[in-house]
Amino acid sequence: MLFIALKNLLQERTKLFMSIGGVAFAVVLIILLNGLYEGWNESMGAYPKSIPADLWVEQDGVGDMFHALSFLPNNLSDQLKQIDGVNTVHPYLGRQTLLKLNGEDTSLFIVAVDPATGFGKPKTMEDGRWEDLKDGEIIIDEVFAKKQHLNIGDEIQIAERKLKIGGISSGGNMMVFQYAFVTLNEAKELFQLGDKVNFYVIQVAPQADQEKIKNTIINDIPGVKVLTKQEFVDTSRQVIKDSFLPIIYVLVIIGFIIGSAVIGVTIYSATVEKSREYGVLKAIGVTHRQLYAIVMFQSLVSGIIGYVVGLILAYPVARLSRYFVAGFMTEFRLIDIVWVFGATIGMALIATYIPVRRLASIDPAEVFKN
Amino acid sequence: MFVAEIEHLSKIYGSGNTQVTAVNDVSLNVKKGDIMLIMGPSGSGKTTLITMIGALLKASKGKVKIHGKVLGNLHEQELAQLRLKELGFIFQSFNLLASLTAQENTAVPLIAAGKSKKEAMMIATGALQKLGLGGRLHNLPRDLSGGEKQRVSIARALVNNPTLILADEPTANLDSTSGHEVMKLLCSIACTENRSVVIVSHDMRLQEIAKTVIWFEDGQVIRTEKGQHNKHCEHHNHHA
Ligand SMILES: Nc1ncnc2c1ncn2[C@@H]1O[C@H](COP(=O)(O)OP(=O)(O)OP(=O)(O)O)[C@@H](O)[C@H]1O
Numbered sequence: 001m002l003f004i005a006l007k008n009l010l011q012e013r014t015k016l017f018m019s020i021g022g023v024a025f026a027v028v029l030i031i032l033l034n035g036l037y038e039g040w041n042e043s044m045g046a047y048p049k050s051i052p053a054d055l056w057v058e059q060d061g062v063g064d065m066f067h068a069l070s071f072l073p074n075n076l077s078d079q080l081k082q083i084d085g086v087n088t089v090h091p092y093l094g095r096q097t098l099l100k101l102n103g104e105d106t107s108l109f110i111v112a113v114d115p116a117t118g119f120g121k122p123k124t125m126e127d128g129r130w131e132d133l134k135d136g137e138i139i140i141d142e143v144f145a146k147k148q149h150l151n152i153g154d155e156i157q158i159a160e161r162k163l164k165i166g167g168i169s170s171g172g173n174m175m176v177f178q179y180a181f182v183t184l185n186e187a188k189e190l191f192q193l194g195d196k197v198n199f200y201v202i203q204v205a206p207q208a209d210q211e212k213i214k215n216t217i218i219n220d221i222p223g224v225k226v227l228t229k230q231e232f233v234d235t236s237r238q239v240i241k242d243s244f245l246p247i248i249y250v251l252v253i254i255g256f257i258i259g260s261a262v263i264g265v266t267i268y269s270a271t272v273e274k275s276r277e278y279g280v281l282k283a284i285g286v287t288h289r290q291l292y293a294i295v296m297f298q299s300l301v302s303g304i305i306g307y308v309v310g311l312i313l314a315y316p317v318a319r320l321s322r323y324f325v326a327g328f329m330t331e332f333r334l335i336d337i338v339w340v341f342g343a344t345i346g347m348a349l350i351a352t353y354i355p356v357r358r359l360a361s362i363d364p365a366e367v368f369k370n
Numbered sequence: 371m372f373v374a375e376i377e378h379l380s381k382i383y384g385s386g387n388t389q390v391t392a393v394n395d396v397s398l399n400v401k402k403g404d405i406m407l408i409m410g411p412s413g414s415g416k417t418t419l420i421t422m423i424g425a426l427l428k429a430s431k432g433k434v435k436i437h438g439k440v441l442g443n444l445h446e447q448e449l450a451q452l453r454l455k456e457l458g459f460i461f462q463s464f465n466l467l468a469s470l471t472a473q474e475n476t477a478v479p480l481i482a483a484g485k486s487k488k489e490a491m492m493i494a495t496g497a498l499q500k501l502g503l504g505g506r507l508h509n510l511p512r513d514l515s516g517g518e519k520q521r522v523s524i525a526r527a528l529v530n531n532p533t534l535i536l537a538d539e540p541t542a543n544l545d546s547t548s549g550h551e552v553m554k555l556l557c558s559i560a561c562t563e564n565r566s567v568v569i570v571s572h573d574m575r576l577q578e579i580a581k582t583v584i585w586f587e588d589g590q591v592i593r594t595e596k597g598q599h600n601k602h603c604e605h606h607n608h609h610a
């Protein structure tokens with residue numbers, strides 16, 4: 001019976017293209033939104049992940065590092081090193097800093113790089129070398145550079161300091177701001193930290209029990225909190241989970257509704273136009289179930305073709321968007337392609353609800369009327 | 371036994387002031403191999419009657435039996451099955467599916483009855499060849515003449531080997547030559563394949579092929595006559 005569905009689809013090419021287009025649009029929308037979310041999620045964790053840390057020590061009660069400042073005394077280093085299983089301890093200086101560029105307020109999360117050890121260095125360098133970073137210089141992220149039209153050699157004013165751009169890095173995009181890097185000395189000057197640091201980063205011995213070390217630190221040193229690497233990366237990502245995930249959900253649902261509505265409308269109008277033929281089939285003795293299968297198959301075929309078209313378009317559309325918008329970073333995962341397929345099948349089936357009801361109401365006795 | 375038995379059948383449409391009694395206490399039997407022509411003026415209830423016999427419309431009173439089965443006792447599913455296997459329909463306006471070729475249109479009842487598409491298409495080809503449409507297998511309905519369309523619809527009505535063919539004004543949309551072709555076909559369907567045919571029509575010429583003629587008026591049978599069948603049908607036997 002399903003060949004009737006295919007024949008009908010081919011006969012009504014305009015309708016077929018419309019529903020394919022609608023589904024493809026919805027699929028591109030859903031995949032891009034999801035890809036954006038994943039991309040952001042990935043990108044926000046990228047820099048913190050690149051730091052060779054096993055444990056992060058921060059001031060208790062601070063939460064994530066973007067909403068409040070953590071201050072710890074700079075003499076904790078020795079105390080931490082005494083703890084069994086701790087291999088290395090690095091102070092980590094970094095804070096969000098407001099600046100004015102071309103008359104507009106913007107911000108950078110400035111991190112100190114230890115020129116001796118490279119600790120705190122950018123994830124990846126795009127232009128210049130972090131090893132060459134001097135006091136009075138700054139490395140900015142490519143996203144920031146693109147957004148602000150800045151290049152190596154340009155100068156930006158941060159607080160009282162004029163900093164020359166000494167390099168361009170990547171992997172430090174946090175959407176609402178980007179990471180930037182200065183020398184340890186420069187950071188001390190800039191942040192006016194005095195005898196404080198923001199975090200301590202601990203590397204533990206290869207076989208050490210992280211959980212035990214964590215507890216020892218909390219017990220021995222009052223007023224600190226200890227996060228594992230994963231927890232620290234997660235707090236970085238939490239910002240986007242809290243603010244963007246609900247928005248993405250809403251947009252994905254809208255995409256889903258658009259897709260269902262477009263197939264629904266085209267399948268419905270095709271069903272109405274062919275209602276006499278469906279009546280003839282009923283009269284001949286074709287069962288309701290077989291008729292529903294015809295309509296559902298039409299919907300599924302348009303849905304699946306639309307999905308494939310959407311899938312093919314999604315990547316180039318993402319690339320194109322990236323070309324125009326620096327922050328448009330998408331990450332496509334197999335699992336998303338699978339669930340979007342499931343969602344497409346869902347759209348196609350939901351779309352048949354009204355057409356199927358219409359089908360059920362066709363009176364086969366009508367076929368004797370002219 | 372009769373192929374179809376109609377007992378005190380009535381159909382009342384609507385209610386109150388707009389109530390119409392389209393069929394009024396009709397009783398008649400269709401014998402095996404009979405060609406029954408039901409003739410009557412417009413609005414006399416012919417279509418209503420044949421629709422009830424065809425298990426497509428519920429009776430208000432009385433009953434229809436097909437091969438002894440009372441239609442009123444069957445479920446929707448069973449009625450569909452009965453229409454598919456036991457009945458063949460021929461309509462005035464052909465009612466072919468526009469996006470299907472002649473061959474595919476003919477194959478539909480076979481596929482609906484569970485045959486594979488391949489087998490159905492083969493049987494459909496044979497059926498169409500018998501009706502002289504071997505060269506029209508892959509034409510869409512819009513590329514067929516009226517007479518050809520009606521022959522395709524006859525092929526479709528016959529493929530599942532039904533015992534009762536129901537035709538409502540099968541010649542009304544055809545020119546006289548094509549109409550005559552269709553008449554001959556209906557005649558041979560009954561004669562050589564021993565099926566029963568019930569035809570509802572205004573077309574007086576159909577009396578030539580009828581074995582029984584029922585005169586219908588205001589929803590009632592007013593006269594039953596023997597048709598002129600013997601005079602004509604012998605001459606044109608089935609193609610096969
Ligand atoms: N669905 C319906 N609802 C209400 N009245 C109906 C309906 N179908 C038919 N009728 C009425 O029933 C009567 C019989 O109609 P029917 O179509 O059976 O006549 P007919 O003999 O086939 O006429 P024709 O030769 O014009 O086809 C008419 O008065 C018609 O208006």
Ligand SMILES: [Mg+2]
Binds near residue numbers: 417
């Ligand atoms: Mg009629």
